[in-house]
Amino acid sequence: MVVAHRGASGERPEHTLAAYELALQQGADALECDVRLTRDGTLICMHDRKIDRTSSGRGVVSTMTLDDLRAHDYGRWHAEMQGRQRSAVALGDPEIADAAVDRYSEPLSVLTLSELLTLVLDWGTPKTLFIETKHPVRYGALVEAKLIAELQRFGLARKPAGSFPPVVMMSFAPSAVFRVRRSAPALPTVLLGENSRYLGYRPTTTGVPAAIGPSIEMLREHPRVVERARASGRSTYVWTVDEPVDVQLCRDLGVRWIATNFPERTKQLLGG
Numbered sequence: 001m002v003v004a005h006r007g008a009s010g011e012r013p014e015h016t017l018a019a020y021e022l023a024l025q026q027g028a029d030a031l032e033c034d035v036r037l038t039r040d041g042t043l044i045c046m047h048d049r050k051i052d053r054t055s056s057g058r059g060v061v062s063t064m065t066l067d068d069l070r071a072h073d074y075g076r077w078h079a080e081m082q083g084r085q086r087s088a089v090a091l092g093d094p095e096i097a098d099a100a101v102d103r104y105s106e107p108l109s110v111l112t113l114s115e116l117l118t119l120v121l122d123w124g125t126p127k128t129l130f131i132e133t134k135h136p137v138r139y140g141a142l143v144e145a146k147l148i149a150e151l152q153r154f155g156l157a158r159k160p161a162g163s164f165p166p167v168v169m170m171s172f173a174p175s176a177v178f179r180v181r182r183s184a185p186a187l188p189t190v191l192l193g194e195n196s197r198y199l200g201y202r203p204t205t206t207g208v209p210a211a212i213g214p215s216i217e218m219l220r221e222h223p224r225v226v227e228r229a230r231a232s233g234r235s236t237y238v239w240t241v242d243e244p245v246d247v248q249l250c251r252d253l254g255v256r257w258i259a260t261n262f263p264e265r266t267k268q269l270l271g272g
């Protein structure tokens with residue numbers, strides 16, 4: 001299954017409606033987003049603690065209201081960045097040349113989780129949304145509490161009917177996964193990890209995630225992690241898989257969920 005990481009974020013500005021719509025049009029099986037809480041209590045889709053990298057503005061998300069955030073443009077930075085990449089291409093840097101893809105230069109709004117859930121639920125075919133809670137020091141457990149409340153409002157904090165859950169919660173923090181398992185036991189979870197400490201993790205001690213989520217770098221080094229997860233009845237979610245050789249590795253190992261910034265290309269590599 002191909003998961004569009006931050007939407008089709010290799011081709012559109014990450015965490016925007018344009019990125020998610022393109023991913024769905026390209027046939028992604030699932031979408032991934034990070035969520036953060038604004039000062040006035042709205043969950044928005046954003047990776048960084050600050051808006052500086054992915055908008056026309058500056059500031060820390062948790063100190064801004066939704067209206068503050070809406071005053072900025074979240075689209076044009078992507079084309080500007082790619083413009084710089086193209087200049088580097090002209091200077092003959094092949095690594096950066098690979099990263100240069102179609103420009104997107106329209107202004108775009110900040111995306112709330114509620115808007116993204118609406119997009120996913122209104123899409124004609126069932127899709128899964130993987131929601132990763134990011135942890136501002138300021139709010140701690142409030143992010144998970146808000147997330148569960150939001151999912152309950154949409155009727156999504158329940159046991160999935162089939163093998164295709166509408167929503168999965170993810171975190172690098174075992175404590176966050178544990179809080180969700182305790183408050184919304186029917187919601188599938190993924191414990192993310194990127195270092196060797198994670199390999200020693202015992203699922204029975206902190207919250208029994210439905211799947212584990214190693215990085216592709218970790219998978220290359222420790223491919224047996226997939227087998228170990230399977231042996232304990234868990235599936236595997238690997239991020240962020242953009243290189244064909246890594247897609248092949250995931251396929252060979254039987255990884256269930258592959259998160260990528262290029263869902264169309266990854267789908268093609270997997271045979272549609």
Ligand code: G3P
Pocket residue numbers: 005032034047132192239259
């Ligand atoms: O999908 C998991 C992956 O997104 C975790 O890393 O930093 O991209 O949120 P990050």
Ligand code: CA
Pocket residue numbers: 032033034132
């Ligand atoms: Ca993420």
